[in-house]
Amino acid sequence: DSGVTQTPKHLITATGQRVTLRCSPRSGDLSVYWYQQSLDQGLQFLIQYYNGEERAKGNILERFSAQQFPDLHSELNLSSLELGDSALYFCASSVYLGTAPGGNEQFFGPGTRLTVL
């Protein structure tokens, strides 16, 4: 158990709908990262937050948005869902910014499996 929690574990919805994925980082971790992993694909970095502020953006679609709250949990909002959005969405957390000298380890949550029908 990494200490990172994600809810829900599974989500099935229809095209055009909107969903919210939730992530609670490890106690003490200030950075939260979101990744998308499609079937048999690698990990695509979506976005990073540090202590409530957006720090880095990856290949995140305009239909997707995220935020990190004062209690450091984060939510990823996916709207106008398409079939191709079906994937495993991982959240990860780390203590420091990814750009801190020497970098730092990310701990991944168990993921949320999203199925868009």
Next chain:
Amino acid sequence: GENVEQHPSTLSVQEGDSAVIKCTYSDSASNYFPWYKQELGKRPQLIIDIRSNVGEKKDQRIAVTLNKTAKHFSLHITETQPEDSAVYFCSNNFNKFYFGSGTKLNVKP
């Protein structure tokens, strides 16, 4: 990811043999290079990492080497075991984390 390339995409070895996975990156400012192991349906887990001021790091049967001049780093697994079978991802950090496309390692008993 566009910043890091990983090879091979699949690797099949006999139990007891060694396995080597290679990654190249483009951003010379990258300073942290972790490797993750992901078993089917599970989360990626860090197995070893190396920082830019070190050329090699070893942890039991796993080692990672880094060549900053050539911008490549490699994962070496010796005396492979069936439980090493998984997908391995390399990663590097420059402002954001980039991941390789993954190597599916199959260790045949």
